[in-house]
Amino acid sequence: MRGQIKKFATVEISFDEKQLTMNEMQVIKYLVKAAQEIDKIFLLQVSPYNFELQQKLVAAKTAEDKVYAEYFSIQYGPWDRLEEEKLFIPWAEPEMKPLGANFYPADMKKEEFENWVKDHPEDKDAFLSPYTIIMREEGKLKAVPYSVAYKKYLEPASEYLKNAAKYADAESLKKFLLSRADAFLTNDYYQSDIDWMELDSKIEVTIGPYEVYEDRLLGYKAAFEAYVTLNLPGEAKKLERYKDLLPEMEKALPLPKDFQYKKRAMGSPIVVVNEIFTGGDARPAVQSIAFNLPNDEKVRELKGSKKVMLMNIMGSKFNKLLMPISELVLTEKLRKGVAFNCFFNHVLMHELAHAQGPGYVIGTDTTVSEALRDLHAPVEEGKADVIGMHNILYLMENDELPAKSKNNYLATLLAGMFRSFRFGATEAHAVGTIIQFNYLVEKGVILFNTKDGKYELDFSKADEAIISLAKEFLILEAEGNYDKAKEFVDRYGKLSDRELKTLKKLEGIPVDIRPVFMFINK
Structure with a gap:
């Protein structure tokens, strides 16, 4: 167990408080308090037993239980996210983590949910909503709004946001905090999502139910998370040109002409920030380096989506993880091309790519996420990676990026794949990456050098394979055919013995970072 803990490199996260006004420090203080309530909700969303288990571990007296307590604080439950959700506390329960976490009755099968929606069409919207949990009452399934299910935590979180708003000097921040405080109580997040898109403040906060990765059963239910960050406007200004080119990159996508789909709004703000505190789904195991929100297709149609780049987290991961990995898996010639600017730009293009392509199944009002259910997350993450690289090729063809750096981007991408493989076989980003890797191996782009046991690239085949x-x-995504998507994921979504053997060489390198927020530890 201590070996598992060592897989997470401790990184101190701090900021210069002298650069903030007294009012801004008050805002941050209340946002951290709200994020701590969000943390409690997420623990409950993972498992109904988490609170009781956490109390037992906090009171632990044996050395063994103290180690369990530490790893529990990393994993947000007794299951190891790096090891296919295997139980690491022998006396905890249940042994197998439910695919639906605590969003559904533990014994509910996917078919029961689908049959209920089919037989009770009046319940469809509530059952498919990202903001309800499903309970069984007197033998019948029932949707309960988050505002009711998590009232104990959302009410104080709402008050903390209102208190933060009192000290907010930026009107856009004040507006968002108040509308999100209201959303916590009404379960209607539409207006506050729009207000979040329009944030223009030194303090950039993301707080609420967003990503559906924790719901591995159906991929419908959103987990609560919080990011408290500080804006780096100078960095974001450098990226404005890419945002302006998004409509052209959209037109360049390699979709057949008969696949006409609703275009989302292209007003996609890009913000570059330093993280200073997180809570909920932002905390367990692997840390995000960027995100693209909101996920509500109605908001995206109107306002597009915002790309948030976590600069300090990206820098830590590049130095502590990506560079050491490249030394062990890439040929000497290839690893010389690995560069931070390539890493950063591909992550940015990945996030832009989440806003590209169809949001709805062609010719229907069914969202792609509804159609692909639990497969949507890995398919979407794989799509974003590949479309991100497609965008980079487009930028090079149009002299927006130097074409001579193409090989460096591909080398950095390959090293990054081995970083992502280590997130765990059930993690959406990892599965999406494995699909790409195996496809590029099949197309002869990624090659294994048997002499030194390292990987190289046939650059001449890369463009065609990426397209x-x-x-x-x-x-x-355009067709929304679940069976076809499953066949594709099953075909490409598993690592071969050769790659598993390569991963063993990386065991001395941390899998990810473990942020220690110095502001809260004072």
């Missing part, structure tokens, strides 16, 4: 894979992902 081909981008088309595969886009068609999967």
Whole structure:
């Protein structure tokens, strides 16, 4: 167990408080308090037993239980996210983490949910809502709004946001905090999502139910998370040109002409920030380096989506993880091309790519996420990676990026794949990356050098393979065919013995970072 803990490199996260006004420090203080309530909700969303288990571990007296307590604080439950959700506390329960976490009755099967919605069409919207949990009452399934299910925590979180708003000097921040405080109580997040898109403040906060990765049963239910960050406007200004080019990059996507789909709004703000505190779904195991929100397709149609780049987290991961990995898995010539600017730009293009392609199944009002259910997350993450690289090729062809750096981008991408493989076989980003890797191996782009046991690239085949894979992902989402998507994921979504053997060489390198927020530890 101590070995598992060592897989997370401790990184101190701090900021210069002298650069903030007294009012701004008050805002941050209340946002941290709200994020701590969000943390409690997420613990409950993971498992109904988490609170009781956490109390037992906090009171632990044996050395063994103290180690369990530490790893529990990393994993947010007794299951190891790096090891296919295997139980690491022998006396905890249940042994197998439910695919639906605590969003559904533990014994509910996917078929029971689908049959209920089919037989009770009046319940469909509530059952498919990202903001309800499903309970069984007197033998019948029932949707309960988050505002009711988590009232004990959302009410104080709402008050903390209102208190933060009192000290907010930026009107856009004040507006968002008040509308999100209201959303916590009404369960209607539409207006506050729009207000979040329009934030223009030194303090950038993301707080609420967003990502559906924790729901591995159906991929419908959103987990609560919080990011408290400080804006780096100078960095974001450098990226404005890419945002302006998004409509052109959209037109360049390799989809057949007969695949006409609703275009989302292209007003996609890009913000670059330093993280200073997180809570909830932002905390367990692997840390995000960027995100693209909101996920509500109605908001995206109107306002687009915001890309948030976590600069200090990206820098830590590049130095502590990506560079050491590249030394062990890439040939000497290839690893010389690994560069932070390539890493950063591909992550940015990945986030932009989440806003590209169809949001709805062609010719229907069904969202892609509804159609692909539990497969949507890995397919979407794979799509974003490949479309991100497709965007980079487009920028090079149009002299927006130097074409001579193409090989460096591909080398950095390959090293990054091995970083992502280590997130765990059930993690959406990892599965999406494995799909790309196996596809590029099949197309002869990624090669294994048997002499030194390292990987190299056939650059001459890369462009064609990237375009081909981008088309595969886009068609999967446009058609929304679950069986076809499953066949694709099953075919490409598992690592071979050779790659598993390569991963063993990386055991001395941390899998991810473990942030220690110095502001809260004072």
